[in-house]
Amino acid sequence: MSLQLSIIGFGEAARAFAPAIIGSGQTIRASDLRAEEPSYQNAFAKFGVTGAQDYRTTLDGADTVLSLVTADQALAAATEAARHIAQNAFFFDMNSVAPGTKKQAADIIVGSGGRYVDVAIMSPVEPKKATVPLLLSGPDASEGLKQLSATGFSNCKLVGEEIGRASTIKMIRSVLIKGQEALTAEMMHAARNAGVEEEVVGSLGGDWQDRVAYNLERMMTHGWRRAAEMEEVAKTLEALQVEPLMTRGTIVRQREMAESGERKCP
Numbered sequence: 667m668s669l670q671l672s673i674i675g676f677g678e679a680a681r682a683f684a685p686a687i688i689g690s691g692q693t694i695r696a697s698d699l700r701a702e703e704p705s706y707q708n709a710f711a712k713f714g715v716t717g718a719q720d721y722r723t724t725l726d727g728a729d730t731v732l733s734l735v736t737a738d739q740a741l742a743a744a745t746e747a748a749r750h751i752a753q754n755a756f757f758f759d760m761n762s763v764a765p766g767t768k769k770q771a772a773d774i775i776v777g778s779g780g781r782y783v784d785v786a787i788m789s790p791v792e793p794k795k796a797t798v799p800l801l802l803s804g805p806d807a808s809e810g811l812k813q814l815s816a817t818g819f820s821n822c823k824l825v826g827e828e829i830g831r832a833s834t835i836k837m838i839r840s841v842l843i844k845g846q847e848a849l850t851a852e853m854m855h856a857a858r859n860a861g862v863e864e865e866v867v868g869s870l871g872g873d874w875q876d877r878v879a880y881n882l883e884r885m886m887t888h889g890w891r892r893a894a895e896m897e898e899v900a901k902t903l904e905a906l907q908v909e910p911l912m913t914r915g916t917i918v919r920q921r922e923m924a925e926s927g928e929r930k931c932p
Contacts, residue, residue: 671817672696672728674743675735676706676717678888679760679791683732684713686796686818697724725750730813731757731780737894744771748778756806756813760785762895764837764902765830772804772829783810784829786836790884797821803831837902844892844899845912848919850881882923889924893917 669692673680676698687694694715700706701719710717718724725731725747735743740761751757757775759768759782772782783806788799796818802811803826811822825832857866867875885892896917900910 669729669813669817670695670727671730671732672724673715674698674721674724674731674733674747675739676701676709676715677734677736679734679787680732681709681713682791682795682798683734683818684715686820688714690816690818692730692817695724695728697721721746721750725752725755728752729755730817731755733757733759733761735761736891737761737763737898741767741771741774744774748774748780751775751778751780753779754781756781756783756810758783758785758810758814760787760800762787762836762840762898763833764898764905765833766901766905767898768830768833781806781810782829783807784832785814786832788836788839794821799823801825801832801835803827803833804829807832834902837899840895840899841903841910841913841916844896844920845916847881847885847892848916850878851885851919851923854878854882885920885923886927889920889922889927893920893924896920 671687671692671694673694673696676696680696684694696710696715696717697719698706698717699719701717706717731747731751733740733743740763744759747757757780759771768784775782782804784803786801788801791798797820800819800822802822802824805827807824807827811824814822825835853866854863857863867878896913900913903910903913
């Protein structure tokens with residue numbers, strides 16, 4: 667199957683997926699607001715991707731569109747993509763947003779003639795890259811799975827025909843996964859202030875020394891993105907009549923660690 671694939675947002679996930687997509691025989695065009703920056707130009711060249719800022723150039727003639735932006739930009743990306751998407755082209759919304767947000771995006775894409783699939787990325791894209799577990803849902807998810815498989819994604823699973831089901835699973839899971847990261851940061855902040863870091867981490871046993879380092883690094887590097895995702899998690903919980911008490915704290919800690927990471931940058 668020969669496809670013209672376009673990606674909206676060329677950050678960590680897009681760069682992790684690009685080699686497998688190109689290896690499957692597809693060509694990639696990518697749109698990113700930062701496309702003109704030298705670091706992005708270098709990334710486009712490295713991965714063999716044609717990059718641009720505008721959606722018209724990126725989506726022209728595309729059979730397949732992957733949306734991989736930050737959670738707070740997901741709906742805006744769908745809105746702009748709808749202006750240029752080809753009839754019957756697949757729009758795979760891979761963003762970490764609430765099911766309600768996915769349903770809004772689906773209405774916009776389908777209203778413009780596209781085929782919308784709710785996709786949830788269920789683990790970090792590194793080191794798994796295109797073997798990362800993906801959950802798919804929506805009326806076109808079954809056909810969409812075939813399309814994704816043809817572009818190098820090897821670990822896709824259907825979870826239903828309802829748009830929002832895949833994202834619901836991801837959002838609820840993130841309460842624990844991102845919450846553990848936030849608890850790690852809070853624990854280590856207190857341990858550092860008390861001068862007992864080694865003792866606290868040592869008392870946890872197992873592989874916790876590595877896990878602590880990993881959790882803190884992910885928050886410092888991706889805390890802003892994680893905080894935006896957890897805002898969507900809070901919306902999901904509220905829609906399910908669950909008060910997001912712990913999740914609100916996670917949002918605060920993720921933002922704090924993102925700010926800490928920025929302060930450490932030269």
